[in-house]
Amino acid sequence: MNTPSNILILSCGARNLLMRYFKDKANGFHKVVGTDCSVYSSALYEADAHYIVPSIADSCYVDTVLEICRRESINAVLPLLEDELHLIAANRQRFISAGVTPVVSSEDAVLICRDKYAFYRYLRQNSLPAITSCDSFQAFLREAERGNMKLPVFFKPARGCGSIGAQKIEHEDLLNALCKHHSEPYIIQNFAEGEEFGADIYVDLLTKTLVSIFVKKKLRMRAGETDKSLSFKDGELFRLIEQTIAPLNLSGPIDMDIFKIDGQYYILEINPRFGGGYPHAYTCGINFPKMIARNLSGQTIEPKIGDYEEGVCMLKYTDLITPPFTSSSPSEAVFRA
Amino acid sequence: MNTPSNILILSCGARNLLMRYFKDKANGFHKVVGTDCSVYSSALYEADAHYIVPSIADSCYVDTVLEICRRESINAVLPLLEDELHLIAANRQRFISAGVTPVVSSEDAVLICRDKYAFYRYLRQNSLPAITSCDSFQAFLREAERGNMKLPVFFKPARGCGSIGAQKIEHEDLLNALCKHHSEPYIIQNFAEGEEFGADIYVDLLTKTLVSIFVKKKLRMRAGETDKSLSFKDGELFRLIEQTIAPLNLSGPIDMDIFKIDGQYYILEINPRFGGGYPHAYTCGINFPKMIARNLSGQTIEPKIGDYEEGVCMLKYTDLITPPFTSSSPSEAVFRA
Numbered sequence: 219m220n221t222p223s224n225i226l227i228l229s230c231g232a233r234n235l236l237m238r239y240f241k242d243k244a245n246g247f248h249k250v251v252g253t254d255c256s257v258y259s260s261a262l263y264e265a266d267a268h269y270i271v272p273s274i275a276d277s278c279y280v281d282t283v284l285e286i287c288r289r290e291s292i293n294a295v296l297p298l299l300e301d302e303l304h305l306i307a308a309n310r311q312r313f314i315s316a317g318v319t320p321v322v323s324s325e326d327a328v329l330i331c332r333d334k335y336a337f338y339r340y341l342r343q344n345s346l347p348a349i350t351s352c353d354s355f356q357a358f359l360r361e362a363e364r365g366n367m368k369l370p371v372f373f374k375p376a377r378g379c380g381s382i383g384a385q386k387i388e389h390e391d392l393l394n395a396l397c398k399h400h401s402e403p404y405i406i407q408n409f410a411e412g413e414e415f416g417a418d419i420y421v422d423l424l425t426k427t428l429v430s431i432f433v434k435k436k437l438r439m440r441a442g443e444t445d446k447s448l449s450f451k452d453g454e455l456f457r458l459i460e461q462t463i464a465p466l467n468l469s470g471p472i473d474m475d476i477f478k479i480d481g482q483y484y485i486l487e488i489n490p491r492f493g494g495g496y497p498h499a500y501t502c503g504i505n506f507p508k509m510i511a512r513n514l515s516g517q518t519i520e521p522k523i524g525d526y527e528e529g530v531c532m533l534k535y536t537d538l539i540t541p542p543f544t545s546s547s548p549s550e551a552v553f554r555a
Numbered sequence: 556m557n558t559p560s561n562i563l564i565l566s567c568g569a570r571n572l573l574m575r576y577f578k579d580k581a582n583g584f585h586k587v588v589g590t591d592c593s594v595y596s597s598a599l600y601e602a603d604a605h606y607i608v609p610s611i612a613d614s615c616y617v618d619t620v621l622e623i624c625r626r627e628s629i630n631a632v633l634p635l636l637e638d639e640l641h642l643i644a645a646n647r648q649r650f651i652s653a654g655v656t657p658v659v660s661s662e663d664a665v666l667i668c669r670d671k672y673a674f675y676r677y678l679r680q681n682s683l684p685a686i687t688s689c690d691s692f693q694a695f696l697r698e699a700e701r702g703n704m705k706l707p708v709f710f711k712p713a714r715g716c717g718s719i720g721a722q723k724i725e726h727e728d729l730l731n732a733l734c735k736h737h738s739e740p741y742i743i744q745n746f747a748e749g750e751e752f753g754a755d756i757y758v759d760l761l762t763k764t765l766v767s768i769f770v771k772k773k774l775r776m777r778a779g780e781t782d783k784s785l786s787f788k789d790g791e792l793f794r795l796i797e798q799t800i801a802p803l804n805l806s807g808p809i810d811m812d813i814f815k816i817d818g819q820y821y822i823l824e825i826n827p828r829f830g831g832g833y834p835h836a837y838t839c840g841i842n843f844p845k846m847i848a849r850n851l852s853g854q855t856i857e858p859k860i861g862d863y864e865e866g867v868c869m870l871k872y873t874d875l876i877t878p879p880f881t882s883s884s885p886s887e888a889v890f891r892a
Contacts (some may be wrong), residue, residue, distance in 0.1 A: 232782075234869065258775065258868070258870055260870035389736045390733040391732045392729075395726065399729055463658050501875065533876050534573075535571040535876065536873060538869050539872065541870060543868065
């Protein structure tokens, strides 16, 4: 038996439940350290130790994370933030040289998943089901003429997170004005009513095999996050998930958004990180922290697809913590390498 | 000493913390009953008893609530939902005749607060500070010509909740297209960067006196809800709050949104109900459930404005519950009078 690992959870934000899961000694970690650039990150105060760090855009960011790894004898880093995944994947070799395993997918996979239009092209190139989309107003007019697209459509920032900036558009003049004034890349997608699903997936860090899938039916969304969901199983969907991720070099915990329209499943998006709705899977016994701990100690995970009870409901609500400071300008120092 | 009251919390949704505050025996309630039209309301499962009820649009809704009051020996009903406040206020006499106190403001006050443009006119008529607003694209062009408004502006549904549909608009053609196609009333408001504050207020149900104000500085918003906040005090703001609510016939718990721009406070909105951020006030010792219990037992509340510690921080995070059913179609019956 190997010694239990110490893990550093980066940009831990308000992931309080995830922090608690890693801290549960039964899952195999010895110490859980958290970082965030904001002293107002609630999950920081649940970690065994925490650091306020510079923004991920700061040139000393990676050095700072490496220095924390050294000080705290860290064995693995876990990025959670969309925009941080690529940074950690791109610096994989530096972490490995320092004896730290980055729990993150490959640079390539992260880039494809980061951009909704790049992911759409990936689906098309691999003959996977995709909801017709385009990346300009002109392309929309062309596709509309060919009968492939029509109003209403969904207009979304190509690199958006959650539902920020996403809107249903019913009128051509409004779509034109939106496209004209949008400075960032966007995607225009055929709008369809359908059922929404989410999947929590684990790809073994050692074998790169898909070893766990948990699917939930989304009952209600709020601000791009699943608010209420029901555990769900369907062999057809499990197969589509396996086909969709096979060509991508993914690893670790993966979150996936799925639509079902007229009996056909469509993978809408892959977020190669822990999803905000992962606590539902954990409650149903799908224990990714334990899988990470096993992988870190050199053990592989035996694949178990759909190993959970169906129809278990998860309802979110808001709780709060009061951090250990009383001030309008908290004075905790930023740690900087 | 009077007997403790039984309270019925209507459309309790995901107000789990509020439910727990009412259930805390130290606050003076004997029994707390919850209703919701959805079996997926998480707070239902924390109540002493709960009922799944028809939608508030159903013609038998008020009769159903009255029947639950009779069965459960209820002394007070507390509506939480924006769209339910008027319904309960309009049926005040029926509740009172049944021995039930509706913890809600007057019909008039509720109507003014429900519509952002009506509230803007109210502020103007009472010479209170207001951010210049209008209710049509033509009015915007007129006000722009007079130098009273200019882009960027905030475009919001007049009866919107949270931040749904609210957007910052920087271009005239986009504003024109939005206004043209918006089927519901809307408000166009000068956009200004400023500090945001929220107030939790209690107006004595018996004396109609403002007896408690808690102000928090909002540090971060998410989907129209305050995610992180700091308790805050300012006598000038307390006075403006008192002036703003004086002409309105408000009572019970009130939530208020405030902006500070160039040193001037503006009341942006009044929601005459418990705010989503009320748990911050409660954590700081501002106990509205206890005040309601005292009022119901015939006792008035001694005014204490700003009776809390400044600089206490509140950070929200998401927790979850698993309700007591396992099924994709829960079978709990709808209770109907």
